[in-house]
Amino acid sequence: xxxxxxxxxxxxxxxxxxxxxxxxxxxxxxxxxxxxxxxxxxxxxxxxxxxxxxxxxxxxxxxxxxxxxxxxxxxxxxxxxxxxxxxxxxxxxxxxxxxxxxxxxxxxxxxxxxxxxxxxxxxxxxxxxxxxxxxxxxxx
Numbered sequence: 001x002x003x004x005x006x007x008x009x010x011x012x013x014x015x016x017x018x019x020x021x022x023x024x025x026x027x028x029x030x031x032x033x034x035x036x037x038x039x040x041x042x043x044x045x046x047x048x049x050x051x052x053x054x055x056x057x058x059x060x061x062x063x064x065x066x067x068x069x070x071x072x073x074x075x076x077x078x079x080x081x082x083x084x085x086x087x088x089x090x091x092x093x094x095x096x097x098x099x100x101x102x103x104x105x106x107x108x109x110x111x112x113x114x115x116x117x118x119x120x121x122x123x124x125x126x127x128x129x130x131x132x133x134x135x136x137x138x139x140x
Contacts, residue, residue, distance in 0.1 A: 004044070004045075005045050006045055006046065007039075007045060007046040007047070007048055008045065008046075008047050008048070008072070009037075009047075009048035009049075009050050009055060010047070010048065010049050010050070010114075010116065010118050011050060011051075011052035011055045011056070011064055011066060011116070012049045012050065012051060012052060012114075012115075012116045013051070013052060013115075013116055014115070015033075015035070015036070015037075015038065015049070015051060017093060017115045018038070018049045018114065018115055018116060019033070019038055019049070020092050020093055020115075021089065021092045021093045021094055021114050021115050022038070022040060022047075022049065022114075024088075024091075024092040025088050025089040025091070025092030025093070025094060026074070026085075026088075026089070027088075028040045028047075031046075036050060036051050036054040037049065037050040037051070037054065042134075043133045043134040043135050044135065052064060052066070066116055066117055066118070067113070067116075067117040067118055067119060068118075070119070071111065071119040071120065071121050072118065072119070072120050072121070073120070073121040073122075073123055074120060074121070074122050074123070075123050075124065075125060075128060075130055075136050076122065076123070076124050076130075077124065077130055078124055079100075079107075079108040079124050081124060082100050082108050082109060082110060082122050082123065082124050083100055083110075085122045086100060086110050086112055086122050089112045089120070089122070090112065093114075093115045094112040094113060094114055094115070094120075095112065095113045095115075095117075096110070096111075096112060097110075097111035097112060097113050097119060098110050098111040100122070106125070106126060106127070107123060107124055107125040107126060107127075108123070108124045109121055109122065109123035109124070110122055127139055
């Protein structure tokens with residue numbers, strides 16, 4: 001089996017509010033949307049924002065809880081880009097979880113929650129490279 005993830009789907013309460021955060025805040029363009037779900041083509045995977053009731057019905061589960069005990073991360077090319085990205089996300093409806101700072105291992109990061117309280121780490125790691133398509137490579 002390939003070591004890969006195809007789709008990450010987040011349960012959300014309001015499609016328009018979520019779209020504003022991802023389209024205006026991150027600057028991402030949807031590749032598909034209807035009245036229940038929006039998909040964003042990422043660099044090798046798809047991110048979906050799905051109305052929670054529809055996601056529950058699709059999974060045949062009830063009572064999904066938000067937020068989960070995980071964080072998604074968006075790496076950028078510099079420490080200054082962390083601050084700029086967080087400012088854009090806050091202006092697009094995000095909530096600040098942690099002011100940007102330098103963690104002990106190095107780099108620079110802060111945390112923002114999307115309108116549905118999904119945590120996003122916005123980070124710069126000087127030991128990781130980011131190619132022109134946004135793929136991050138681990139390297140020390």
